[in-house]
Amino acid sequence: MKKIVVYPGSFDPVTYGHIDIIKRALKISDKVVVAVAHNTEKEPLFDVAERVGLLKRALKGIKGVEVDDFACLVVDYVRKKKAHVVIRGLRMISDFEYEFQMALTNRKLAASVETIFMMPSEQYSYLSSKLIKEAASLGADLKGFVPRFVEKKIKEKLGV
Numbered sequence: 001m002k003k004i005v006v007y008p009g010s011f012d013p014v015t016y017g018h019i020d021i022i023k024r025a026l027k028i029s030d031k032v033v034v035a036v037a038h039n040t041e042k043e044p045l046f047d048v049a050e051r052v053g054l055l056k057r058a059l060k061g062i063k064g065v066e067v068d069d070f071a072c073l074v075v076d077y078v079r080k081k082k083a084h085v086v087i088r089g090l091r092m093i094s095d096f097e098y099e100f101q102m103a104l105t106n107r108k109l110a111a112s113v114e115t116i117f118m119m120p121s122e123q124y125s126y127l128s129s130k131l132i133k134e135a136a137s138l139g140a141d142l143k144g145f146v147p148r149f150v151e152k153k154i155k156e157k158l159g160v
Contacts, residue, residue: 002030004083005116008074011036011051012044013150014058015132017124021089022065024118031064033081038071045133045157058147075110086115091125136160 005025011018011034018034025032036051046054048069055067070077078086086106088099096117103115119125132145137158142151 003028003085004031004033004081005029005085005087006033006035006074006078006081006083007087007089008035008037008070008077009089010039010042010044010129011055012042012046012129013051013132013146013154014055015124015127015129015146015150016144017089017091017120017127019058020120020124021087021118022059023062024120025087026062026064028116029064029085031066032087033066033068033083034059035074035077036067036069037074038069045154050153054150054153057149073109075106075113078113079110084113086113088115088117090117090119091127133158 007022007025022032022034034055036048036055038048052067052069059065059067074086078084088103090096090099099117106113106115127145132142133154136142136151136154137160139160142154
């Protein structure tokens with residue numbers, strides 16, 4: 001039986017921090033389903049199809065990864081994928097309160113689904129998609145944060 005984990009998020013855009021978490025998750029599972037959320041509360045720079053496309057390109061050649069999107073409760077999506085584990089990345093202690101609340105809520109909704117918190121490498125611990133977009137809007141070089149093709153797409157979208 002394959003150990004499948006689901007790594008949900010907005011991935012707007014995918015960063016090296018996300019890719020690092022995916023590679024770490026592959027060390028404890030056979031398959032990582034990277035699931036792009038249809039989050040209507042956030043105002044993403046990229047639409048769902050664009051985010052899925054950027055992730056597929058960024059993860060090309062990494063075996064054991066599937067990129068998908070979902071528009072339901074995370075726990076329902078996890079069960080649909082025949083998984084039992086949600087992977088969540090924690091960058092800083094400030095992430096913990098929100099992530100902990102979400103994990104407990106998910107546990108209440110589906111006791112069979114566990115949440116595993118993973119920390120990225122130190123070099124990515126401060127990265128956030130929001131910070132990346134802000135820096136890009138001011139013309140920053142993003143080569144240490146995102147793949148070059150992602151940087152190009154961000155700057156195209158922002159008109160920089």
